[in-house]
Amino acid sequence: MTLLGWSDMDENGHLLAADTGDFREARAYLVRRLLNTTPANHGKWQQLDISKSSLHATYEILNTTLWYQMPKTKHGAKKHIGPDLPWAEAHFQERIGGEPINPGVEHANWPYHAGQVELHQRGGIYDHNYMERIWPTSLTYETMPNHYPEPIGFRGYRFEVGDLNDVIALLESDPGTRQAYLPIWFPEDTGSTAGQRVPCTLGYHFIIREGVLHCQYNLRSCEIYRHFTNDIYMATRLAQHVAESLTFDVTVGQLTTHIVSLHGFVGDTKKIEELI
Numbered sequence: 001m002t003l004l005g006w007s008d009m010d011e012n013g014h015l016l017a018a019d020t021g022d023f024r025e026a027r028a029y030l031v032r033r034l035l036n037t038t039p040a041n042h043g044k045w046q047q048l049d050i051s052k053s054s055l056h057a058t059y060e061i062l063n064t065t066l067w068y069q070m071p072k073t074k075h076g077a078k079k080h081i082g083p084d085l086p087w088a089e090a091h092f093q094e095r096i097g098g099e100p101i102n103p104g105v106e107h108a109n110w111p112y113h114a115g116q117v118e119l120h121q122r123g124g125i126y127d128h129n130y131m132e133r134i135w136p137t138s139l140t141y142e143t144m145p146n147h148y149p150e151p152i153g154f155r156g157y158r159f160e161v162g163d164l165n166d167v168i169a170l171l172e173s174d175p176g177t178r179q180a181y182l183p184i185w186f187p188e189d190t191g192s193t194a195g196q197r198v199p200c201t202l203g204y205h206f207i208i209r210e211g212v213l214h215c216q217y218n219l220r221s222c223e224i225y226r227h228f229t230n231d232i233y234m235a236t237r238l239a240q241h242v243a244e245s246l247t248f249d250v251t252v253g254q255l256t257t258h259i260v261s262l263h264g265f266v267g268d269t270k271k272i273e274e275l276i
Contacts, residue, residue: 012062020069023081027229028276030066030262034059034224035273039266059272060263070215070236070252077240083233084111092237096164100135102126112226120197127196133184137163168245171208175248180206185220200227204235206242212253215239219257224264225272232257 014033018026039057071077078085091106102125120126132139139154155161164182171180182204189198205216217235222228232255239252264272 014061014064015067016065017067018069020071020076021080023068023232026066026068027224030061030064030228031224031264031272031275033061034262034264035269037061057266058263059266060261062261064259064262066232066255066257066259068232068236068255068257070239070255072240072252074237074240077233077236081229081233081236083230087111088230088233089237092234095130095134095234096238096241097131098135098138098165100132100139102129102132104129104131128186128189128199130184130201133186133199134182135163136161136186137166167206168242171206171213171242172246172248175208175250178207182206201231204238206239208250211250213239213243213250214253215242215255217255217257219259221261221263222259224262225268225275228262 014030016026016029037059039059041057071080074089077083078089083089087106087109090109094101094104094106103121107126107129136154137160167180167182170177184199184201184203189196192198200219200221202218202220205218207214207216215235215238217231219231222231235255235257236252239255243250243252
């Protein structure tokens with residue numbers, strides 16, 4: 001791993017670069033930086049009041065950017081990133097499956113539920129999930145009961161909404177485009193006006209230069225023990241899927257991941273230490 005630089009302003013502004021085989025070293029470096037911070041309790045976690053729980057105090061570093069040379073194959077991603085398998089790959093396939101299902105199937109197989117599969121659900125569904133956000137073109141208000149007053153199609157302000165296939169089609173028709181962005185954060189998330197859970201992922205930006213597909217992956221928040229590794233794996237797999245879906249030759253390049261709040265819970269300290 002090549003360490004490009006760290007700011008000395010309150011331990012924020014972390015910048016890392018890692019080659020394909022260096023992901024675990026980069027993660028270990030971030031873990032060490034996290035564990036050197038003073039934990040603080042910020043009052044809520046996913047809209048749950050955790051203000052009185054010392055175990056939910058968090059180690060936190062702000063504005064972490066990781067430049068990672070993505071593995072070119074699924075096998076390489078599994079080997080070098082080391083996600084929670086088989087769940088991570090099964091859930092990735094569910095995400096790209098073309099259906100806006102909520103809650104889906106693989107949510108129940110997540111390795112970290114600790115017996116609370118329905119935590120964060122309302123009436124058996126989540127306030128959002130990746131399948132709904134990746135495939136909004138298949139959503140109708142009829143399929144989202146008790147949320148909308150009339151059965152009209154899900155659409156944008158002036159134009160029809162797009163989905164992952166539209167992003168791929170844009171890259172296919174205009175390989176030089178700067179517009180191939182897949183949003184996960186939707187306008188309804190702004191301000192969390194109903195007190196709802198909002199996505200940790202903001203979106204994915206794909207750009208092709210000189211036969212290489214790069215991906216910018218933006219997150220407002222990421223937890224180091226349960227999510228970070230799986231998030232990097234599924235972003236890499238998404239880039240691989242986009243590249244493989246194009247009819248012209250392209251290989252995957254750099255995954256630039258920016259996380260505003262990278263954090264871990266005090267109650268998970270021993271498990272976090274095992275990531276070093």
